[in-house]
Amino acid sequence: MKPIWNDTKEYDLKSGKYVKIWQGPQHPGITGNMSIELLLEGDEIKLLKTHVGYLHRGFEKLMERRKFINCFPIVCRICVPEPDTNEYLFAAAVEELSGIEIPERAKWIRTLNLEMARLGATVMGLGGQAGSFGLGTIGQWAVAHRDFLLDSFEELTGGRIYHMYIVPGGVRYEIPEGFEGRLEKTLVKIEKLLSDIDKVMFHNAVFKSRSKGLGYIPKDWIEPFGINGTTARASGVSYDVRKDHPYLIYDQLDFNVITGTEGDVYERVLIRKEECHLSINLIRQILAKMPKSGPVRTFIPDIMHWKIPAGETYVRAESGRGEYGYYMVTDGSEYPQRVHVKGPSYTHAMSLLEKLGEGVTNADIFGLMVSLQTYPPEIER
Amino acid sequence: MSLRDVISPFNAWKRAFEKPDTIVKPLSEREGSPLYRGFHINDVDKCIGCGSCEEICQNAAIDLVDVASVKAKPGDSGLRPLIDYGRCCWCALCVDICPTGSLGMSNDYTWISENSDDYRFIPGVDDKKWNKSKKGYRRSAESWLVDPNRQHMNEIEPDKRKKNFDEYAEGFTDEQAMAEAGRCLDCGICIQACPTHMDVPKYINSIRNKDLDEGLRIMFETNPMLEACGRICTAKCEDVCAVGHNGKPIAIRSLKRYIGDQTFKKKDEIMDLKPAASTGRKVGIIGGGPAGLTAAFYLRRFGHAVTLYEQHDKLGGMLKWGIPDYRLPADVLQREIDFILRQGVEVKYSVKVGKDISFEQLHKENDALFISVGAQIGSDMPIKGMDTEGVYSGVEFLEKVSKGEKPFVGREAVIVGGGNTAMDATRSSIRLGAKAKILYRRTEQEMPANREEIREAKEEGAELKILSTPTKIEKLPSGRLKIECLKMELGEPDKSGRRSPVPKEGSEFYIEADVCIMAIGQKVEPEFSETIGLKVTKWGTFEVHSDTLRSNEKVFAGGDCQTGPDDAIKAVAAGKTAAYFIDRQLRG
Numbered sequence: 026m027k028p029i030w031n032d033t034k035e036y037d038l039k040s041g042k043y044v045k046i047w048q049g050p051q052h053p054g055i056t057g058n059m060s061i062e063l064l065l066e067g068d069e070i071k072l073l074k075t076h077v078g079y080l081h082r083g084f085e086k087l088m089e090r091r092k093f094i095n096c097f098p099i100v101c102r103i104c105v106p107e108p109d110t111n112e113y114l115f116a117a118a119v120e121e122l123s124g125i126e127i128p129e130r131a132k133w134i135r136t137l138n139l140e141m142a143r144l145g146a147t148v149m150g151l152g153g154q155a156g157s158f159g160l161g162t163i164g165q166w167a168v169a170h171r172d173f174l175l176d177s178f179e180e181l182t183g184g185r186i187y188h189m190y191i192v193p194g195g196v197r198y199e200i201p202e203g204f205e206g207r208l209e210k211t212l213v214k215i216e217k218l219l220s221d222i223d224k225v226m227f228h229n230a231v232f233k234s235r236s237k238g239l240g241y242i243p244k245d246w247i248e249p250f251g252i253n254g255t256t257a258r259a260s261g262v263s264y265d266v267r268k269d270h271p272y273l274i275y276d277q278l279d280f281n282v283i284t285g286t287e288g289d290v291y292e293r294v295l296i297r298k299e300e301c302h303l304s305i306n307l308i309r310q311i312l313a314k315m316p317k318s319g320p321v322r323t324f325i326p327d328i329m330h331w332k333i334p335a336g337e338t339y340v341r342a343e344s345g346r347g348e349y350g351y352y353m354v355t356d357g358s359e360y361p362q363r364v365h366v367k368g369p370s371y372t373h374a375m376s377l378l379e380k381l382g383e384g385v386t387n388a389d390i391f392g393l394m395v396s397l398q399t400y401p402p403e404i405e406r
Numbered sequence: 407m408s409l410r411d412v413i414s415p416f417n418a419w420k421r422a423f424e425k426p427d428t429i430v431k432p433l434s435e436r437e438g439s440p441l442y443r444g445f446h447i448n449d450v451d452k453c454i455g456c457g458s459c460e461e462i463c464q465n466a467a468i469d470l471v472d473v474a475s476v477k478a479k480p481g482d483s484g485l486r487p488l489i490d491y492g493r494c495c496w497c498a499l500c501v502d503i504c505p506t507g508s509l510g511m512s513n514d515y516t517w518i519s520e521n522s523d524d525y526r527f528i529p530g531v532d533d534k535k536w537n538k539s540k541k542g543y544r545r546s547a548e549s550w551l552v553d554p555n556r557q558h559m560n561e562i563e564p565d566k567r568k569k570n571f572d573e574y575a576e577g578f579t580d581e582q583a584m585a586e587a588g589r590c591l592d593c594g595i596c597i598q599a600c601p602t603h604m605d606v607p608k609y610i611n612s613i614r615n616k617d618l619d620e621g622l623r624i625m626f627e628t629n630p631m632l633e634a635c636g637r638i639c640t641a642k643c644e645d646v647c648a649v650g651h652n653g654k655p656i657a658i659r660s661l662k663r664y665i666g667d668q669t670f671k672k673k674d675e676i677m678d679l680k681p682a683a684s685t686g687r688k689v690g691i692i693g694g695g696p697a698g699l700t701a702a703f704y705l706r707r708f709g710h711a712v713t714l715y716e717q718h719d720k721l722g723g724m725l726k727w728g729i730p731d732y733r734l735p736a737d738v739l740q741r742e743i744d745f746i747l748r749q750g751v752e753v754k755y756s757v758k759v760g761k762d763i764s765f766e767q768l769h770k771e772n773d774a775l776f777i778s779v780g781a782q783i784g785s786d787m788p789i790k791g792m793d794t795e796g797v798y799s800g801v802e803f804l805e806k807v808s809k810g811e812k813p814f815v816g817r818e819a820v821i822v823g824g825g826n827t828a829m830d831a832t833r834s835s836i837r838l839g840a841k842a843k844i845l846y847r848r849t850e851q852e853m854p855a856n857r858e859e860i861r862e863a864k865e866e867g868a869e870l871k872i873l874s875t876p877t878k879i880e881k882l883p884s885g886r887l888k889i890e891c892l893k894m895e896l897g898e899p900d901k902s903g904r905r906s907p908v909p910k911e912g913s914e915f916y917i918e919a920d921v922c923i924m925a926i927g928q929k930v931e932p933e934f935s936e937t938i939g940l941k942v943t944k945w946g947t948f949e950v951h952s953d954t955l956r957s958n959e960k961v962f963a964g965g966d967c968q969t970g971p972d973d974a975i976k977a978v979a980a981g982k983t984a985a986y987f988i989d990r991q992l993r994g
Contacts, residue, residue: 094551095464098497162418169427176439183441183511183543189497198549201441221417228414230407320548327588328551329462329503330614 034072042066050079054157054394056106057401059374061394065387073382073390075375081405088364093119093193094328096361101187103366104403107146109138110344111366112191114351117272117340118364119193122355123333127323131195133315136273137308138181138190139342141208144304145174146345147297148215150398154294155226157391158235163226170218173211180204195322205312212305219301227295236291240381240393243288250380251372254347255296256397260288266343278310290396297398300345332359346370346398368403375404438513443496443543445514446489448530450476452508455483456593456648459500459509462551467493468500473531480599481646491525498543503551505591505648512539547652554653557586559660564865568836571731571807573738575637578657578664587613589649590656596643601979604628606643606658613661619676621665626677630703631696631978633670633742634725636663637734640826640856640973673745681750682709687992690715690772692759695723696974697778697965699746700981701988706749708989714751715768717758721747723780724966725974727805728827730834736808760937769960774988777938777948777963778981781928781971787822791879792924796887800827800925807834815840816920820889822846822876823925824853826973829860831923832868840920842868847875847894847907873907877914879922889917928971945970954987955980962988 036043049060058079064072084103088096100115101108113135120127152167175185180201182190190197226232242252242260257264265282267275283299285292325331335357341350347369354363378397385393438444450473460468470485478484487500487509501509509529514536519525530537547554560576561567567574578586592607600606605624612621625632639659647655669676687710691698694716702712720726721743725734747753759765768775784799786792798813800823806813819835821828824846832842844863846853849872853860864870878890893913896905930946940957941949947970948963950956955964964980966972 091464094499095462098464098495098499166421173427179439179442181441183439183443183498184496187495189443198441198546221421224414224417226415228411230411231415233407233411322548324553325551326553326585327614329591330588330611 036064036071038064043071048390049076052391052394054391055374055399055401056153059401059404061378061382061390063382063387063390068386068388070382070385070387070390073379075378077375077401077404079405080401082402084406085364085366088361090360092329092359093331093333093361094325096364097192098187098189100366101189102402103406104344104368104400105186106149106400107142107345108187109142109191110342110349111351112189113139113273114340114342114349115364116191116193117342118338118351118353119333119361121338121340122336122353123331125194125323125325127195128320130316130319131321131323132273133311134196134200134321135191136275136278137311137315138188138196139273140304140307140311141174141177141181142188143345144215144301144308145171145178147301147304148174148218150297150345150395151222151226151294151301154290154297154392154395155222155232157395158232160226160229160232163222166218166221170215173214177204177208177211180207192322194325195320197322199321208308208312212308215301216305219298222298227291227298233291235389236294236392236396237287237289239290239385239389240293240396241287241289242377242381246377250377252347252377254343254345254369254398255300256293256347256369256373258283259285259293259296261286266341266348270341272340272342274311277314278307280307280310290392293396330359332357333361344369346373346400366403366406368400368406370399370401370403373397374399374401435516438515438542440513440541441543442513442515442541443498443511445491445512445517445534445536446487446500446529447510447512447537447539447542448487448528449508450486450530452506453486453530454481454506454508454595454648454651455485455487456505456591456595457483457485457487458503458505458591458593458648459487461592462499462503464497464499465493465495467491467495471528473528475531480642481595483595483598486528486531488526488528492522498545499551501543502545502549503591504545505552505593506651507545510542510544512536512542514539514542550652552591552649552653553585553589554649556589556654556657557582557660559657564862564867567732568833568866571834571837573637573735574732577667578660583613583661583664586657586661587611591648593648595646595648596658599642599646600628601642601976602628602982603979604643604662609665610656610658610661613665618665618668619672622669622673622676625662625665628982629975629978630700630746631725631742631974632662633666633738634696634734635659635975635978636666637738638725638729639975642975670741674748677745679707679749682707684711685709685992687711687773688713688771689774689776689988689992690768691776691778692768693717693723693777693779693965693967694721694743694753695778695780695965695977696725697780697977697981697984698723698776699743700978701776701778701964701985702751702981703746703749704982704985705988706751708985710773710989710992712751713772714753715757715759715763716753716755719755721753721755723778723977724782724801727808728801728830730804730807730830730837732833732837733830760934765938773960773992775961776981776984776988777940777957777961777967778965778977778984779930779934779967780977781930781947781966783929783931784924785927785929787876787924787926789877789879791881794879794881794887796881796921797879798921798923800831800923801928803831803923804834807838812838814921816886817841818843818919819921819923820845820876820887820917820919821923821925823927824848824855825925825927826855826859827928827971828923828925829855829863831925832863833866835921835923836863836866836868843917843919844868844870845874845876845891845917846870846872848896848904849873852904874915875907875909876922882918887919887922889919889922891915891917928966930967953983955984956987956991 050058060076152164155163182188350367352365819840894907965977
């Protein structure tokens, strides 16, 4: 394969033509801490280098020293805006390795939880995207509407940000009475917000002129860069773990993978807005089709000394940002031998951003970064 | 780009005329949801300080600390959880594991203090505004991380088992033992409750790790009579078991039996006991029951020469003569005793101290003496007709049964008493072919016998007549006994906390039976205490130092003869304690 990126350009820093600046680690283009180093010629970025490592908390190593049940409160902290994918994948990995079947109803509730989380994270992402191009009002709307979803999460799981609801064996407890009705009200509010966003953001001369054509990703970059999720779908690649490798009860839901053609920032954000509608649709389907009663949790005996037979597995799920995977190795002891967390941010925020950053103006770099939807805690784990 | 793209953003203005969702000046606190995981609450009276919360906390945010207002008592360590909110991640695993259900979380999440040390406090003890909160996360029965149901040993059907004296409980299978061991929380509350302080969590863990050899070695550290105890122990540990607060306690006794059952064939090989270096000191032990045998074992481990004086022709004491074979088979007891004897214990059988050999002589010959003669004489009731033919004492009856004598029980036997001896006598007379009726002066709830003994006796057909006491026994011309009884009522609680029975005026009634077995207690043989001339209490038991079991310079006493009739594990504990203090004394 021909290398896509052959970085041999040299810049004479003493010529006075270039200026080198450091942005971060509190960077407005990213949720979390990350720095970028820019070489500018005028307003145009000639060279972009990413610097990560500000949010390394060593989750993978921490898990090796914790019993299986003690890992589940840790994993959610790997991704702040959408922690449930981590909870689900950790639980799915240990359930697969230990051969635990979870109740049918738990699968539906887990899916509901994952879709709510995706919706919340994506709505906030839309707000962030608008904010990065100076449309601050939408950012405020989005954060406020995500808060309504957090209220629902609080009611369902007992926590607003870190839910710790999906546990090995199922979910922690039953859906509270009347929850469906209150969630539906929130969904209606968000639908209204999305129609507003459509008018104010996607039919906005400023936004359009700045985002169209920015950060273009050709289709043939998808595989070599390991791009996935909405970013890949915006470039015309139809790949969604929910459809291609269905997990939980996604095979019982009726939906189509949303793809675009343009591959630029505008297209990516547009697809994310459509994903919000999809999530709302899926939540409604789940609430309608879910078994109305039944157990939600499989009892795991001797949880404090839970030994999982030796084995290894890779489990994956579609997070709001793309394919998320957990690779777990067990050795028959009470502790995982190795857990590797593969988040989509790693490839998006590091190598891809360095490539896409070239030629972009300094003012647009924030918008470009947000459009790649990356979270540093996921890069560094 | 079109004109629409220029005009459309002005749509945002319409929001300016809507009622905002946000509150302009939030003056009151927003309440958390009913399931919210906020600051912890703890019902300190319900909490037993077992430390399961500390164990499961993945952030090490919980520390069990001493609390002045809480006193340690059986089944309660006296410690309470202190939570460090700098570490807490609000996952509520501590709430989900809590065996008593005392720990919960309030839905309060706003609290400000300038002093960072304030964020370490003991919920329920330190005064906090959310202490009375009814909302917030509590664990439900379903979310408890512990299985409330225990495993049951396979047993022979009551109808079949009551026909013979064969052991009816079959012991745990590997799967059952594994499942039962898996219920243990490793809290160790049981260790304190066990008279000999067996390290229960450690040996249960050996079952989990499938290392039963290690389990056997752990048990031998505190109890050389584990096979007998695995069958007949009164299991004080299970009474205080943390899991028992919301479910059935761990079947600790059955797990002990499981280790014994699986390892007895290779006991010598596993224990691999090398004879200890001889100290040249001699210790005499009078009475070869559980206390004497235990003392003999540990004294041998300390290197002292041990001679055991036993009045019967077999060792085992009450384990042998007081407990029928269906609960503790003779061969199981014998193999356990044989192992102790293989450590080099000299036994003089059929020797009654004071009759066959004088106490003074023993006193002279040995460097120390341990008296563990037990309480062998059945107590009499102060009623008329106790000397009638057909009236036995419980111990006398059981001894005959153990010797295989098949004492006469006729068609109907009446057993008086509510303890384990009464249950043994009841079930033995059923096995000998009689219909058994138990007379007890309080109610079933106050019966001191093990619950399962009572249940099993009833399963085998025993009739329970509560709130009744015999007042007179007469022989009828037919040869049967006429037992005059009185109905009782429960009055005020006595010192033991049980409500004392009060006779009900004019409530006499009569029962006819072939035999009457009085199992209302035992006492130390008074002649023996007189011969050896040690200080005795008003109950006729030996008076000793409560910690060291020392009576006078050279003489120690322990077991039933010191405590009054009690269970085997207490005797084992006394034997172990005596061995320790005798050794200390002999070594100076």
